[in-house]
Amino acid sequence: MGLSVTILGANSAIPTATRYPTAQVVDINQSRYLVDCGEGAQMQLRRNKIKLQRIKAIFISHLHGDHYFGLIGLINTMHMLGRNIPLDIFGPPELLDVLNLQLDLADTKLSYPWTFHPLDFGESKLIYDDDGVEVHTIPLDHGIPCNGFLFKEKKRKRKLIRERIGELNIPLEQIPKIKDGADFVDEKGEVYPNSALTTPPKRSYSYAYCSDTQYNERILPIIDRVDLLYHEATFLEDRKERAKHTKHSTAKDAATIAKKAQVGSLIIGHYSARYFDFQDHLDEAKEVFEHTYLAREGMTFDVPYKNKK
């Protein structure tokens, strides 16, 4: 149970033999969501032993290829493996044209129901909602329309005090209501307040994903105090001009956003292919925000933070 993020690709636009373009799996209470889908994401899912048919929804931030060129291959493979459960895909409206064109050319009708949800880019919106999570957009500033995504775990239910349930012989059908906060009234009409039957739930967690963006304080209210923030850090400060020109961030930019938003922990990634080592990124960010970690292919970050590999 809980929230975790697995990095499938941590590189920016140019992949190498071992570094993949952006893709991440967000796991919230065992429901799985894919965030961006660079080329090779489906192979990376397999390498990391993540069942691709368990992905419920896919969120694409923008239409630079390093964030979506792997999508058509992934949805095609889901089809060839006989998927029948629905898939929701969120992204810029034109993404639907790209998918439909390629499916039509191969005469492919996907084996499963899929729904494409075109996104707009003006302000933060609630775009997805299921039993366990809400997803909101985070409008970013990157030259072409680009959204980040905020995952907010839904408020968990209160926890039953098992002994009290037994003592009072509470009927099974009442249990869900009690978890939702109801009091219990027994046959004699005696009222047992909810606080005597349950304890408060663990707090719910949140994750903000900011794919490609230049330094942008307008996102601060949206990502305020999230438990975990991923923020791109394509460059170091010594390439500040290059960062501005390409509308990307430096490690210091990412850390400054993390600090101002008072987030729990920061993951940085989307490294330019010019870097072969990321210690300087880490050092630069940590000077501003201590709880910074480097994204690397195959790593899983848990909330609260515990680095598995």
Add this chain to the structure above:
Amino acid sequence: MGLSVTILGANSAIPTATRYPTAQVVDINQSRYLVDCGEGAQMQLRRNKIKLQRIKAIFISHLHGDHYFGLIGLINTMHMLGRNIPLDIFGPPELLDVLNLQLDLADTKLSYPWTFHPLDFGESKLIYDDDGVEVHTIPLDHGIPCNGFLFKEKKRKRKLIRERIGELNIPLEQIPKIKDGADFVDEKGEVYPNSALTTPPKRSYSYAYCSDTQYNERILPIIDRVDLLYHEATFLEDRKERAKHTKHSTAKDAATIAKKAQVGSLIIGHYSARYFDFQDHLDEAKEVFEHTYLAREGMTFDVPYKNKK
């Protein structure tokens, strides 16, 4: 010098953690051509230390995704790395729409001149021609329009007998003509026939690539006596019905074509993801055609055949 084929992907439609969809590099006298470009081909080029900027032309057989989903990423990476030498791309006409749509959405104008050459599918045609090679299409039979490609190394020049050149004091500017077969006339008007100055060139080699096809004897005259044939062998004979239904070949089909065309050696590949070992493919093919070899990611086949790894 010579002809070689490096396998970047030997799997059929569904990639795994280690098995990639179809892509091959054909190297003829140090000019490089890419044949098909499944997802991940650019990473496979890097893993195999093949400089992607040295690829002169790309040939796409058909628009099933496992043969071209890696193309947009590759041409994009060539651009981001600052390529300026021209690139020729050959494929079904609609491929241009797929590329243009994705380039336009990212506002990308490629840094190098590129020419798209739409192919048709009715009969074998000469489609490409440079100093060292001719490429012809091989119309295949696969449900959607599909071409294989025949690479014919051009006739090499005659080899000079160095001693004779020295003895006769032949001026440098005459050498190319003599390599082309001209006689030499010295200052006194004495004629030395070309056969006294040169020896015949080594023979030229040929490679035929048959990507996806059901058993089809109409290709026999086109691939007649090629030195090396790649022919797909998605299934084994016990799945003959499945092969027919999906318009693919069995290992026996591939070997029968190799035998009837009297080719030098046969490479089989495009294995269905249902197989985890290909010894049965090899055994089935070898019963019909002894000089059969299994394609695996990272292998290079030289002509005449010598398996490097």
